[in-house]
Amino acid sequence: ATPTSIMVGTGRAAELGILFRKGEALQTLRSADIVALDKTGTLTMGQPELTDLVVAPGFDEAEILKLVASLEQHSEHPIAEAIVRHANTRSIGLMTAADFDADPGFGVTGVVDGRKVLVGADRALQRAGVEIASFADQALGLAQLGKSPLFAALDGQLAAIIAVADPIKPTSRAAIERLHSLGLRVAMITGDNEKTAHAVARQLGIDEVVAEVLPSGKVDAIKALRGAGRRLAFVGDGINDAPALAEADVGIAVGTGTDIAIESADVVLMSGDLRAVGDAIAVSKATLRNIK
Ligand code: ADP
Ligand code: MG
Secondary structure, three states, rough: OHHHHHHHHHHHHHEEEEEEEEHHHHHHHHHHHHEEEHHHHHOOOOOOOEEEEEEOOOOOHHHHHHHHHHHHOOOHHHHHHHHHHHHHHOOOOOOEEEEEEEEEOEEEEEEEEOOEEEEHHHHHHHHHHHHOHHHHHHHHHHOOOOOOOEEEEEEOEEEEEEEOOEOOOOHHHHHHHHHHHHHOOOEEEEEOHHHHHHHHHHHOOOOOOOOOOOOOHHHHHHHHHHHHOOEEEEEEEEHHHHHHHHHHOEEEEEEEOOOOHHOOOOOEOOOOOHHHHHHHHHHHHHHHHHOO
């Protein structure tokens, strides 16, 4: 492409709310074969709500919520914020947790009111030796609805199953359809539960899913998805997405995302509307067509 055609393409993209930080990306994007997207905050709003709380026999719901929310108020995870918000709406007074520890991709632990509290994904409880089989049916049912099941343990005993749901952005489905009409495959990468991820992917018409990816594993997930000879564009918003944005052939950051994601990207979308991903690819194709 000539410098002039790149300038014209970059200008056209800017009108559509797409910032090409590198002219090279404008040339690479047209030959993408697959677009992989982060789920939370990219395809979804990134604002989960607590939807379900079921306590195990012998446990008191309000007490469990108090202990769990008291622990989660020390975490910055969107899931933690959803739990604390829910406790607040029920006017449940919170306590300070001691020995708070967050394990990315697993969950949180600490001591509240002298009780050892653990909240997190199934793998976090399994790792701690807490039996969760009695909630397996509930967990599956919740996940099939696209909700993320979490578990809480008190002093090593399973106490509750909690579900949070993160609404899909209203424009995400149309954005995926647009990518399909441009002839691309679409994949989703997430740290969330396998069943939940598949339920969300089905609602969106997504072709491939890589779930239960630890924050440190996104780069490997991208390499595996790309396989041999495929060009991959990755779309993400979070701190965890920065290495993946750098690894992808074209990294596309959602402008509503974190500064680190934006700095690691080749392309930045001004809004959270993912239909701009298809626009960016279309501009890339048109730019290169004009100079032939
Ligand atoms: P994602 O943002 O895609 O959900 P994360 O790696 O941040 O990925 O989290 C993966 C999973 O770890 C979550 O779906 C949840 O099950 C668990 N988890 C992480 N942090 C917390 C927390 N503060 N409270 C409860 N569960 C958590
Ligand atoms: Mg995200």
